[in-house]
């Protein structure tokens with residue numbers, strides 16, 4: 001097998017410019033993001049996970065007799081880590097057969113007077129139907145936290161995602177669009193709830209020089225290395241090493257540290273993020289156009305399913321194009337052959353939460369929650385990078401490979 005040089009990142013992250021890195025200027029990324037999102041106020045945290053942890057701790061104080069958090073069974077393992085770290089009990093909701101949203105009938109069964117929060121999730125930039133979750137959650141007195149970690153810039157009915165539920169979090173981690181290397185954004189629709197979150201933030205979040213120094217160096221490294229010529233060194237080579245060992249969890253980037261740092265986001269990284277934010281709309285507009293062109297080509301192939309937004313009147317963002325293959329065997333064969341072919345293929349997550357040996361112990365009794373549809377999704381889903389560095393020529397090679405991927409009945 002020939003080794004391909006990889007020049008395409010797994011998602012369409014916004015590249016930094018040297019001029020973003022100037023150490024002076026406006027450092028209030030929170031104000032800039034609030035204006036950008038069309039809200040009064042946001043809180044900046046050191047990661048999306050840290051934002052979720054802060055939200056859960058705050059809600060726990062408001063509703064101390066509620067201890068369960070309902071999340072989709074197919075989501076980022078960091079969500080499970082945050083819930084477990086807060087001493088709360090996860091409940092896993094199965095997915096709908098035709099979207100990455102939580103399925104409504106198991107969701108109704110899971111939400112009860114024990115539910116602290118329900119976490120509808122906008123995966124891969126696709127907009128989940130939060131409105132359909134609200135009535136049941138409200139009837140039971142449960143909070144709704146929109147996990148928009150992968151959806152900064154997506155909107156529904158003309159407003160940012162994150163404003164239908166009670167609380168929302170966005171991630172500023174590498175690969176999620178706008179990046180301060182690590183970072184998170186937290187907001188609440190209701191000013192009174194926002195004030196409680198802010199009080200909790202002021203009480204518990206402190207600067208941490210060591211973490212800030214480390215993240216600042218990582219952000220510098222990212223700014224330097226996030227270019228086609230260097231990606232093979234920083235992303236391609238580690239990916240090939242993981243794949244050579246058959247370590248798909250690692251290759252998918254799902255091997256997270258169980259320690260969740262909590263500290264403030266430093267002024268320099270805020271400046272960098274603030275300058276890059278000025279280009280984010282244009283970045284997503286270009287990504288949208290490229291995605292629409294490529295989706296039309298993908299939809300012409302039989303048996304493949306391209307995921308769209310679930311919510312009505314939604315305009316998601318396109319860091320990746322999500323594709324469901326006819327079978328797990330075909331998905332695995334394609335990934336085995338082409339994960340490292342330089343076409344920007346990846347897995348959003350390698351497993352549903354109970355199927356990771358490392359994270360299953362966090363789930364407690366939730367390992368028994370029945371989630372067959374979610375498992376089926378996890379086995380048949382893949383992501384195609386929507387980076388502009390995936391050229392039309394490379395994408396044409398990928399289309400050719402996908403054409404060989406036929407439903408078993410048509411393989412004849």
Ligand SMILES: *Cc1c(COP(=O)(O)O)cnc(C)c1O
Pocket residue numbers: 047048049050075076078079121123147149150170171172173182183184
């Ligand atoms: C990345 C991610 C998170 C956590 O965000 P970090 O900023 O990486 O801590 C939470 N939920 C989802 C769906 C994610 O993809």
